[in-house]
Amino acid sequence: MKIVLAYSGGLDTSVALHWLKERYNAEVIAFCADIGQLESLDTVRERAVRTGASQVRVESLTDRFLKDFALPALQAHARYENKYLVAAPLSRPLIAQRMVEIAHAEGADAVAHGATGKGNDQVRFHTSVTALDPRLKVLAPVIDWELTSRDSELAYARKHGIEVSVNQENPYSIDTNxxxxxxxxxxxxxxxxxxxxxxxxxxxxxxxxxxxxxxxxxxxxxxxxxxxxxxxxxxxxxxxxxxxxxxxxxxxxxxxxxxxxxxxxxxxxxxxxxxxxxxxxxxxxxxxxxxxxxxxxxxxxxxxxxxxxxxxxxxxxxxxxxxxxxxxxxxxxxxxxxxxxxxxxxxxxxxxSPHSRYNSSLATYESGDTFDHKAGAGFAYVWALPLTRP
Known part of the structure; x- marks a missing residue:
């Protein structure tokens, strides 16, 4: 079996890489998308190889992300619940799309991600992959495995010699692009x-x-x-x-x-x-x-x-x-x-703008006003007709 894993180099995906190899006796291709995140990706390739990836792909997709995902969202003025500018949700379909492309090129049977069962991302990855190729299996090791806590993941990593970077001073889950x-x-x-x-x-x-x-x-x-x-x-x-x-x-x-x-x-x-x-x-x-x-x-x-x-x-x-x-x-x-x-x-x-519809001579209340006020009175009469009662 061959699996393409969305890999960040963090605790979840590092443990997932080894777990997938062990559980499915699989060849795992680690894929990391560079979409302008704050985190350094300098050690991702080396870490994935040491953890057992058969192949590692670290690809710069910033321009593709901006052109095909962020720009349409910008032009549509996409704000979830009128506040959130959906940066993370825009990146998931791109990562899924690229995983599907790699799976096709490498003859992989499945793709995998490190999202949890209570988060949004497991749905986003699943729906995106299904829309692009419903024949591919979508594996979610963090949902499926027997590891029930962060401590159990760390114990698994120590047992199998998996190098992970854990900062106990930072209690937050952070995603950037x-x-x-x-x-x-x-x-x-x-x-x-x-x-x-x-x-x-x-x-x-x-x-x-x-x-x-x-x-x-x-x-x-x-x-x-x-x-x-x-x-x-x-x-x-x-x-x-x-x-x-x-x-x-x-x-x-x-x-x-x-x-x-x-x-x-x-x-x-x-x-x-x-x-x-x-x-x-x-x-x-x-x-x-x-x-x-x-x-x-x-x-x-x-x-x-x-x-x-x-x-x-x-x-x-x-x-x-x-x-x-x-x-x-x-x-x-x-x-x-x-x-x-x-x-x-x-x-x-x-x-x-050369295409502006603003006309100061219509908008002004000063001299130079070209609006036909008598026509406005007629318009108000017609506009009010639906509200009249017999």
């Missing part, structure tokens, strides 16, 4: 308490952020962020630069008690500096370019789009249909948005 960071567990389980300062991984405490606001100009072409302060950059470099700037000002923090996919509430901290700023800018651009009916329909659709990403339905027909609608609007999303960053806040302070 270039689009955002998620932090869970530990003291955060007490939702009556503010998160400890040490829980935040990327952003400056807004109270300690610079006392002077910083203004940046974001340039869009066809709905894609292409420039910062007039300097043309790749999408990836825009994200990296805005991440640095916005994080310095404490922008992009979210503390949410969310409705987890498997049915209960959970608390999560999320940091997404660039995603927060870029989404605010793209929304503002849409507000001056789209007509009222399209704009309101798209705003209503955004919540459903985020749900599909969060629920693991990225490869669903509905999500693709939503993308079809959103993509038809993007050619006109060209322009510049000025954003001011100050102590955790992100405020739009200027906007322009």
């Amino acid at each position: 270039i689009w955002g960071t998620s932090i869970e567990c530990g003291e955060l389980d007490d939702i009556s308490q503010a998160p400890p300062a040490r829980a935040w991984q990327l952003t400056t405490d807004p109270k300690s952020a610079p006392d002077r606001a910083e203004r940046i100009r974001l340039g869009f072409e066809g709905g894609v962020p292409v420039a910062v302060d007039g300097e043309k950059l790749t999408f990836a470099d825009v994200v990296r630069r805005v991440n640095r700037i916005a994080a310095r000002h404490g922008v992009g923090r979210v503390d949410i008690v969310e409705s987890r996919l498997v049915g209960f509430k959970t608390r999560g901290l999320y940091e997404a500096p660039a995603a927060t700023v870029l989404m605010a800018a793209h929304e503002e651009l849409e507000s001056i370019v789209l007509d009222r009916e399209v704009l309101h329909h798209k705003q209503a659709m955004a919540l459903r789009y985020a749900e599909l990403a969060y629920y693991g339905y990225w490869f669903s027909d509905l999500r693709r249909a939503f993308d079809g609608f959103v993509s038809t609007l993007q050619p006109r999303m060209t322009g510049d948005i000025d954003i001011e960053l100050y102590k955790g806040t992100c405020t739009v302070v200027g906007r322009s």
